Amino acid sequence: xxxxxxxxxxxxxxxxxxxxxxxxxxxxxxxxxxxxxxxxxxxxxxxxxxxxxxxxxxxxxxxxxxxxxxxxxxxxxxxxxxxxxxxxxxxxxxxxxxxxxxxxxxxxxxxxxxxxxxxxxxxxxxxxxxxxxxxxxxxxxxxxxxxxxxxxxxxxxxxxxxxxxxxxxxxxxxxxxxxxxxxxxxxxxxxxxxxxxxxxxxxxxxxxxxxxxxxxxxxxxxxxxxxxxxxxxxxxxxxxxxxxxxxx
Ligand SMILES: NC(=O)c1ccc[n+]([C@@H]2O[C@H](COP(=O)([O-])OP(=O)(O)OC[C@H]3O[C@@H](n4cnc5c(N)ncnc54)[C@H](OP(=O)(O)O)[C@@H]3O)[C@@H](O)[C@H]2O)c1
Numbered sequence: 001x002x003x004x005x006x007x008x009x010x011x012x013x014x015x016x017x018x019x020x021x022x023x024x025x026x027x028x029x030x031x032x033x034x035x036x037x038x039x040x041x042x043x044x045x046x047x048x049x050x051x052x053x054x055x056x057x058x059x060x061x062x063x064x065x066x067x068x069x070x071x072x073x074x075x076x077x078x079x080x081x082x083x084x085x086x087x088x089x090x091x092x093x094x095x096x097x098x099x100x101x102x103x104x105x106x107x108x109x110x111x112x113x114x115x116x117x118x119x120x121x122x123x124x125x126x127x128x129x130x131x132x133x134x135x136x137x138x139x140x141x142x143x144x145x146x147x148x149x150x151x152x153x154x155x156x157x158x159x160x161x162x163x164x165x166x167x168x169x170x171x172x173x174x175x176x177x178x179x180x181x182x183x184x185x186x187x188x189x190x191x192x193x194x195x196x197x198x199x200x201x202x203x204x205x206x207x208x209x210x211x212x213x214x215x216x217x218x219x220x221x222x223x224x225x226x227x228x229x230x231x232x233x234x235x236x237x238x239x240x241x242x243x244x245x246x247x248x
Contacts, residue, residue: 014082014112014215016040020067020099021086022060023049026116029208030084031056037212044076068098074106082112082215089155092148100158104165112221113162113169114214116207119192119200120152121159121173123224128193130200163224170214171224174207175200186210187235188225199232206230 017034021027022043031053034041041060043053050064065072067085077083085103087096100115107113119129120137137152144150162169175197182205189196210227214220228235 014039016042016080017082017084017212017215018042018044018077018080018107019084019086020044020073020076020103021088022062023052024086024088025204026086026208026211028052029205030212031060033209033212034084035059039082042076042080044072066095068095068102070102070106073099073102077103077107077111079108080111081108082114083107084211084215085113085115087115087117087155087158089144089150089152092145092151092154094151094154094157096151096155096158097161100161104161104167104169107167110168112215113167114211115159115162115169115171116211117155117159117171117173119173119175119226121156121171121224122192123159123163123171127191127226133192133200159224168221170220170222172207172211172214173224173226175202175226175228177202177204177207179204182206182209183229183231184209185213185230186227187230187238188227190223190225192226194226196234196238197226197228198234199228201232202227202229 017039019027019030022031023045031041042063043060044063044067046066047064050062053062063072063076083103089096103113141152159171162171178201180203183203186202186206187196206229
């Protein structure tokens with residue numbers, strides 16, 4: 001089933017958001033979008049990366065620390081009605097699952113929790129992947145594990161915990177990413193393999209836009225949208241077909 005970026009039926013008001021993994025590229029885009037919306041922003045990043053957030057000085061609160069450190073997360077999410085978490089598979093010490101668990105355990109009970117990952121994460125096993133992605137995941141996963149720098153299985157374990165949770169979560173699954181100016185809110189579908197996603201390309205700035213917009217979109221609660229840029233060929237084909245009344 002296709003789901004494009006329709007306006008949600010229910011909206012909730014967000015005042016203060018915590019961005020976990022704020023110093024990365026996606027994190028910094030999310031800071032910009034959140035500030036544009038007038039949210040108060042608290043950012044968590046590793047101590048060695050605090051300088052990357054200098055351009056936001058005076059506009060956000062920075063909490064330095066590892067994102068799987070429960071005391072750091074407890075302090076950072078206090079008073080936040082939204083938490084945006086960049087889930088990364090770095091290292092072999094269960095960084096992603098530790099981060100996800102800390103957020104699930106310590107965010108306010110009603111908070112909207114939005115997590116990022118890639119298309120390779122499947123909620124129900126119904127995704128149909130291009131062979132190139134399957135090959136990349138196998139090679140990157142095996143080499144990363146061998147060199148002890150990446151643990152893709154831990155990112156899977158992290159999202160499994162989120163899927164099993166009764167919190168108000170959304171897991172946003174990014175396609176291949178590129179830099180460039182915003183093209184607007186990406187389109188999405190429940191499953192990779194949906195023709196609307198075939199172009200497999202999203203601007204990183206728009207990945208951030210989708211994450212931040214999800215905070216106020218209750219239609220995305222307990223969904224794991226796979227996203228794709230709205231100006232890509234596959235999204236445009238779908239939009240053209242919809243105009244002609246042909247889209248499924
Ligand atoms: N890259 C892609 O093509 C792609 C495709 C689809 C989905 N995604 C998803 O998009 C999200 C952002 O990915 P991105 O590639 O664009 O990265 P990114 O936004 O540049 O962020 C990388 C994050 O990982 C942290 N990090 C880097 N090295 C680390 C280490 N050794 N230990 C712990 N943390 C470390 C960074 O923190 P510091 O600032 O402290 O280094 C930063 O918070 C992720 O959830 C990813 O799964 C990425």
